[in-house]
Amino acid sequence: MTDDTPPELTPLDPAYVTTSRIASALGLLPFVVGAGVLEFAKLLPPGTFLVPIFLVYAFIAYTVPARRYRHWGYDMGKGQLRVVRGYMFYRDTIVPFGRIQHIDVDQGPVDRRYGLAKLTVHTAGNYNSTVVLPGLAHTDALAMREAIRAAIRQDVL
Amino acid sequence: MNHATDGPIDVTGQEGECLHISGLFVGFVSGLPQLLFPLFAAIFGVRKSDNPALIPIIIGAVLALSLFFRWLGWRRFRYHVGGHDIRVEKGILNRTARSIPYDRIQDVSFEQKPLARMMGLSEVKFETGGGDGDDATLRFVTLEEANRLRALIRARKAGLTEAHNVRKIVEPEDAETIFAMDGQRVFILGLYSFSLVIFAVLGGLTQQFDFLLPFDFWDFKHWIGLAEERGVSVKQINGVGLFAQLILAFGAVGSLIFIGFATGVVRTYLREHGFRLDQTNKGFRRRRGLLTLTDVVMPTHRVQAAVVQTGPIRKRRGWHSLKFVSLAQDSKEESNFVAAPFATLSEVWRIAQAATFAPPDGDDRLQRGAAKHWFTQLLVIVPVVLAGMAALVVFADAAVGRTIVLLLLLVLPGALFWLDWRQYRFGLDDHQLYLKRGWWQQQLTIAPKVKVQSIEIAQGPLARRQGLASLRFGIAGGTLEMIALPLATAVAIRDTVMEKVAAVDYSAINQSH
Numbered sequence: 031m032t033d034d035t036p037p038e039l040t041p042l043d044p045a046y047v048t049t050s051r052i053a054s055a056l057g058l059l060p061f062v063v064g065a066g067v068l069e070f071a072k073l074l075p076p077g078t079f080l081v082p083i084f085l086v087y088a089f090i091a092y093t094v095p096a097r098r099y100r101h102w103g104y105d106m107g108k109g110q111l112r113v114v115r116g117y118m119f120y121r122d123t124i125v126p127f128g129r130i131q132h133i134d135v136d137q138g139p140v141d142r143r144y145g146l147a148k149l150t151v152h153t154a155g156n157y158n159s160t161v162v163l164p165g166l167a168h169t170d171a172l173a174m175r176e177a178i179r180a181a182i183r184q185d186v187l
Numbered sequence: 188m189n190h191a192t193d194g195p196i197d198v199t200g201q202e203g204e205c206l207h208i209s210g211l212f213v214g215f216v217s218g219l220p221q222l223l224f225p226l227f228a229a230i231f232g233v234r235k236s237d238n239p240a241l242i243p244i245i246i247g248a249v250l251a252l253s254l255f256f257r258w259l260g261w262r263r264f265r266y267h268v269g270g271h272d273i274r275v276e277k278g279i280l281n282r283t284a285r286s287i288p289y290d291r292i293q294d295v296s297f298e299q300k301p302l303a304r305m306m307g308l309s310e311v312k313f314e315t316g317g318g319d320g321d322d323a324t325l326r327f328v329t330l331e332e333a334n335r336l337r338a339l340i341r342a343r344k345a346g347l348t349e350a351h352n353v354r355k356i357v358e359p360e361d362a363e364t365i366f367a368m369d370g371q372r373v374f375i376l377g378l379y380s381f382s383l384v385i386f387a388v389l390g391g392l393t394q395q396f397d398f399l400l401p402f403d404f405w406d407f408k409h410w411i412g413l414a415e416e417r418g419v420s421v422k423q424i425n426g427v428g429l430f431a432q433l434i435l436a437f438g439a440v441g442s443l444i445f446i447g448f449a450t451g452v453v454r455t456y457l458r459e460h461g462f463r464l465d466q467t468n469k470g471f472r473r474r475r476g477l478l479t480l481t482d483v484v485m486p487t488h489r490v491q492a493a494v495v496q497t498g499p500i501r502k503r504r505g506w507h508s509l510k511f512v513s514l515a516q517d518s519k520e521e522s523n524f525v526a527a528p529f530a531t532l533s534e535v536w537r538i539a540q541a542a543t544f545a546p547p548d549g550d551d552r553l554q555r556g557a558a559k560h561w562f563t564q565l566l567v568i569v570p571v572v573l574a575g576m577a578a579l580v581v582f583a584d585a586a587v588g589r590t591i592v593l594l595l596l597l598v599l600p601g602a603l604f605w606l607d608w609r610q611y612r613f614g615l616d617d618h619q620l621y622l623k624r625g626w627w628q629q630q631l632t633i634a635p636k637v638k639v640q641s642i643e644i645a646q647g648p649l650a651r652r653q654g655l656a657s658l659r660f661g662i663a664g665g666t667l668e669m670i671a672l673p674l675a676t677a678v679a680i681r682d683t684v685m686e687k688v689a690a691v692d693y694s695a696i697n698q699s700h
Binding site for chain 1: 661
């Protein structure tokens with residue numbers, strides 16, 4: 031599953047595929063419900079709404095999370111955090127530890143069920159004022175937070 | 188002035204210093220416009236009661252109430268200059284106590300609006316770089332007290348003083364004026380600041396208050412009727428002949444142009460009169476303003492980047508402006524600190540060098556972006572134009588030859604993309620990053636590598652195919668984005684900058700200020 035991640039990068043926790051599938055499936059459910067309602071109104075021949083909408087839904091909620099997962103990766107360097115994501119819109123961000131203002135570790139209800147967490151680091155810059163790294167094992171996220179915190183001395187603003 | 192006590196702070200909040208009592212009056216007068224609507228509402232309400240004597244009573248009551256609450260607010264406001272922080276306690280029912288550590292104060296700025304200035308008062312603002320701009324403002328204290336506070340904070344930040352000899356500090360003012368603008372310079376800047384904004388303002392006002400006007404403002408017939416009452420009719424205007432009509436039109440356009448220039452000059456005078464930038468041992472101090480005086484300090488170490496700006500017209504005369512990027516907000520309209528609004532390039536570099544920025548050694552060090560980046564953007568528009576041509580032929584029976592005229596639509600964006608490409612430059616040397624962008628607002632941004640907060644390489648779907656990338660630098664209070672770089676160049680630049688950033692010993696930097 032991780033073949034596309036560049037070798038020097040650490041992939042996310044594989045459970046992230048599941049959690050983001052759940053998140054997408056729940057988030058996009060209203061569209062399917064809407065299509066069902068239109069279908070129920072019998073405006074057009076049966077299946078005109080539900081079938082294409084459901085296909086798109088299945089694609090976004092099932093296939094896309096797996097692909098997205100393959101393109102995520104991070105690297106905890108000696109003095110910096112590198113986060114790589116996206117294929118169509120590729121982003122490769124580096125934040126030096128010394129420039130991190132504060133760090134959040136968040137866990138949503140789905141994340142908690144699978145033992146995952148999201149790490150967010152905040153910088154003072156106007157670009158990338160927050161850099162988000164989802165899909166980490168909760169213990170890893172906490173360990174990374176401690177490592178970064180130890181490396182932060184004072185800000186230079 | 189009370190004593191600036193130290194030692195344990197009384198949390199109940201009756202300790203500390205009050206604002207100046209005359210500030211109450213200044214606040215009351217400048218708050219009057221806000222009372223207009225309640226007053227109108229009250230008067231409209233009373234109008235039907237056939238008792239005109241009530242109106243002055245109502246007005247008096249509203250004013251007295253407002254004054255009373257201001258007085259209460261004033262009584263419950265205390266500020267306290269402590270050993271490590273400034274504390275502000277306020278609120279009539281809900282008390283809030285805010286502590287601002289000296290370390291976190293970015294700068295202390297003064298603002299004197301005309302009325303406050305007449306009474307020798309000043310507003311003092313402590314900038315912390317946090318989002319909430321209004322969080323620590325003393326409205327108002329005497330100018331003397333304002334100066335004392337600034338000197339005190341500066342001394343505290345520099346670690347010059349122990350807590351008990353606070354009152355004795357003399358302001359260490361070894362300031363040297365490094366840039367100033369005389370009346371003539373301000374006037375020329377005013378001419379360049381041509382603005383028709385007054386019509387927008389008038390238009391907005393008529394929209395807002397047209398219910399107060401006894402006629403419909405947008406009714407053309409009404410205006411024509413007015414003219415006819417004075418003996419001018421549309422027929423007459425039609426009959427004066429082409430030449431006279433042209434003269435009338437020129438007159439109208441001419442007066443518009445005059446108003447535009449006059450607005451620019453007046454607005455510029457109000458803001459920039461007496462512009463003076465001093466270099467002190469800690470940073471820059473800027474004073475300006477005709478009616479509203481402002482006095483702002485920008486410590487050198489807070490400056491994150493410099494922006495040199497010019498335009499195609501003013502560049503011919505060599506006029507540039509210089510701004511410093513930092514976390515602090517300069518004013519409502521301008522987020523960057525304006526160090527020189529209108530200066531020659533040599534003046535600009537002198538100031539920039541005082542803030543340890545060096546000019547790039549010649550344009551040749553800077554590189555152009557890959558032209559294909561702009562060319563692709565143009566190509567994306569082509570199918571749209573072709574679709575338009577096809578639609579005209581199919582639906583409007585236009586001759587194919589004629590629709591070719593539509594291709595002219597590509598000329599304008601083409602020209603804009605070309606201008607953008609021509610102006611764009613990027614580069615770097617051992618210490619700094621350079622970025623030049625814009626043909627109308629020509630900006631050269633200079634950022635020291637060590638002030639970079641984060642670096643991102645970004646590729647969209649098109650750029651990916653072309654092997655191009657953008658390089659985005661996070662800068663505190665600003666942005667710097669290099670575009671149209673070959674991917675390999677982007678990675679190379681990122682690595683050299685990271686090397687510099689990682690090599691910084693933060694504790695050493697902190698000791699230097």
